[in-house]
Amino acid sequence: MEALLNRYTFAVWQRNALTWRRLMWSSLASNVANPLIFLFAFGFGLGSVIDTMQGVTYLAFIVPGMMAYSAMFAATFETTISAYARFKMQKTWDAMLSSPLTLAELLTGELLWAACKGMISCSCVLLVGALWGGVPSLLGGVLALPVLFLAALCFAACGLAATAHASSWEFFSYVFTFWVTPMFMFSGVFFEVARFPEFIQILSWVLPMTHLIEVIRPLATGGPLALTAVLGHILLLVVLTALAFTLAHHRLRRRMFD
Amino acid sequence: MSDQQIIDSAEPAAVEEAFVIEARALTKKFGEIDAVRGIDLTIPKGRCIGLLGPNGAGKTTTMRMIMGLTRPTSGSVTVLGEEASRLPRSTRARIGLVPQDNNLDPDLSVRQNLEVFGRYYGLLPAEINERVPQLLDFMQLSQRAKSPVMGLSGGMQRRLILARAVIGNPDLIILDEPTTGLDPQARVMIWRQLLVLKNQAKTLLLTTHYMDEAERLCDDIVLIDNGRILDQGTPRELIRRHVKPQVIEIRKPLPRHLPLSQTEDLGDSVLLFVDDAEAVIRGMPAETSFQHRPANLEDVFLRLTGRQLREN
Ligand SMILES: Nc1ncnc2c1ncn2[C@@H]1O[C@H](COP(=O)(O)OP(=O)(O)O)[C@@H](O)[C@H]1O
Numbered sequence: 319m320e321a322l323l324n325r326y327t328f329a330v331w332q333r334n335a336l337t338w339r340r341l342m343w344s345s346l347a348s349n350v351a352n353p354l355i356f357l358f359a360f361g362f363g364l365g366s367v368i369d370t371m372q373g374v375t376y377l378a379f380i381v382p383g384m385m386a387y388s389a390m391f392a393a394t395f396e397t398t399i400s401a402y403a404r405f406k407m408q409k410t411w412d413a414m415l416s417s418p419l420t421l422a423e424l425l426t427g428e429l430l431w432a433a434c435k436g437m438i439s440c441s442c443v444l445l446v447g448a449l450w451g452g453v454p455s456l457l458g459g460v461l462a463l464p465v466l467f468l469a470a471l472c473f474a475a476c477g478l479a480a481t482a483h484a485s486s487w488e489f490f491s492y493v494f495t496f497w498v499t500p501m502f503m504f505s506g507v508f509f510e511v512a513r514f515p516e517f518i519q520i521l522s523w524v525l526p527m528t529h530l531i532e533v534i535r536p537l538a539t540g541g542p543l544a545l546t547a548v549l550g551h552i553l554l555l556v557v558l559t560a561l562a563f564t565l566a567h568h569r570l571r572r573r574m575f576d
Numbered sequence: 577m578s579d580q581q582i583i584d585s586a587e588p589a590a591v592e593e594a595f596v597i598e599a600r601a602l603t604k605k606f607g608e609i610d611a612v613r614g615i616d617l618t619i620p621k622g623r624c625i626g627l628l629g630p631n632g633a634g635k636t637t638t639m640r641m642i643m644g645l646t647r648p649t650s651g652s653v654t655v656l657g658e659e660a661s662r663l664p665r666s667t668r669a670r671i672g673l674v675p676q677d678n679n680l681d682p683d684l685s686v687r688q689n690l691e692v693f694g695r696y697y698g699l700l701p702a703e704i705n706e707r708v709p710q711l712l713d714f715m716q717l718s719q720r721a722k723s724p725v726m727g728l729s730g731g732m733q734r735r736l737i738l739a740r741a742v743i744g745n746p747d748l749i750i751l752d753e754p755t756t757g758l759d760p761q762a763r764v765m766i767w768r769q770l771l772v773l774k775n776q777a778k779t780l781l782l783t784t785h786y787m788d789e790a791e792r793l794c795d796d797i798v799l800i801d802n803g804r805i806l807d808q809g810t811p812r813e814l815i816r817r818h819v820k821p822q823v824i825e826i827r828k829p830l831p832r833h834l835p836l837s838q839t840e841d842l843g844d845s846v847l848l849f850v851d852d853a854e855a856v857i858r859g860m861p862a863e864t865s866f867q868h869r870p871a872n873l874e875d876v877f878l879r880l881t882g883r884q885l886r887e888n
């Protein structure tokens with residue numbers, strides 16, 4: 319695995335960064351506008367009904383949730399819709415594999431780039447949230463970023479595993495309906511998972527984003543945090559990343575070389 | 577100490593591969609389809625080899641197996657002394673591919689397409705900055721360096737792909753239909769660049785549907801159909817082996833008393849393959865409408881692969 323962080327991986331990352339740079343400003347604008355719209359709606363809408371949640375203002379409660387969601391959405395989008403375009407439509411991956419790049423390097427580069435896009439998105443949320451006065455512990459908010467990076471890698475790897483199995487664009491509507499939307503609804507972005515009936519809570523804890531939010535919300539709101547629990551959540555994200563990456567690599571190897 | 581130095585300095589003269597490509601009983605099945613059914617091929621260093629065959633003959637599949645991009649069902653291929661399915665990076669860096677379908681990066685400019693590939697080939701930034709302008713110049717694309725690739729003509733796109741294939745200064749260049757769909761000017765331009773590469777002692781393996789192109793560029797021709805090699809040799813050898821040297825195309829109705837030992841019926845005319853064209857022409861009535869030319873590779877190709885259409 320350590321051999322995967324080499325300059326070839328970085329070359330793949332750079333290729334994606336290069337294409338992003340052309341559309342950087344419009345991309346950043348939507349990354350800032352999105353959380354603004356959400357925070358505006360929820361800050362003024364639900365926030366006026368709900369006084370506090372877990373002992374903090376509702377705004378402070380949803381900022382880390384929005385950070386997690388934006389990182390998850392950006393990383394997932396990058397390794398599903400965007401990566402599939404490079405794989406099947408533009409044949410960019412075919413071209414890359416005709417060079418000395420290996421499939422593992424290609425996929426690692428894609429993963430790192432997708433995680434970076436997740437970081438750009440959630441950093442914008444943190445910025446907007448902090449300016450809005452919704453981040454009680456700014457230090458905690460910043461400390462959440464490395465955890466978000468790990469989680470973004472995990473979402474990217476899961477997206478890649480889906481892409482490896484996709485035979486058409488329609489496949490991704492399943493990914494968004496049965497993976498992205500449930501994380502939006504059931505991972506605790508808008509309220510505590512504990513308020514759900516038990517069978518939904520089980521579903522919640524299957525979703526990696528629930529574990530992410532469980533770690534970063536106490537960080538950003540300055541709440542109590544148990545170290546062993548944090549390690550447990552992070553371990554889960556790391557293991558899932560490794561599994562999803564292995565699955566993606568295995569499947570794509572067969573699809574591209576057989 | 578000094579002994580060690582002598583041994584070290586002797587090292588670079590190490591074994592040079594006798595053959596750049598060696599394939600043995602290579603086969604590939606895609607499900608029920610037998611794409612390649614047993615190909616043996618040896619390609620010596622510095623030669624230009626043309627792989628000719630109708631659509632679906634198995635040319636692309638063979639090339640992809642040589643590059644390690646498609647796993648053979650059975651048989652073996654070695655490339656530059658290494659097994660194709662497990663090429664180390666150092667060997668892969670010595671191979672360049674012009675794929676059949678354009679797969680330039682539409683999100684990047686002409687120059688960026690080369691720079692990005694330079695990094696995939698492990699070139700350092702200084703090497704990339706030196707090599708990219710040279711290649712743009714070589715392929716006459718300098719004026720379009722900043723253009724998006726989507727705006728390029730077919731010929732320019734093909735030239736850019738060729739530039740991309742040689743960014744790592746490869747010893748072996750594999751070209752899958754480098755000129756298909758191009759106008760004559762664009763083809764001539766690509767030929768010129770290929771001849772330059774050939775003169776640099778690079779080994780070229782190419783496929784084409786244009787027989788004149790194969791005759792002009794290739795030292796050796798390998799004719800394949802249905803996943804098998806039909807015959808191989810220099811263009812002259814193939815012509816000598818399979819058809820008589822002279823061709824007379826005669827419009828119907830045919831005059832009588834013609835030597836009809838080797839003919840091809842084209843519908844409204846007939847091709848007559850003969851050893852001595854002058855004698856035959858002398859024997860024909862004056863009003864016969866005919867054309868006379870030497871036999872060429874296309875005659876061999878059509879003779880060996882038949883005239884029925886292959887749509888794929
Ligand atoms: N990935 C693939 N999956 C299934 N069949 C394939 C695949 N690639 C090629 N074939 C089939 O294998 C045969 C040989 O194809 P190909 O090597 O592309 O021929 P050529 O390049 O000579 O036109 C054809 O019948 C083609 O349809």
Ligand SMILES: [Mg+2]
Nearest residue numbers: 635636637676
């Ligand atoms: Mg082909």
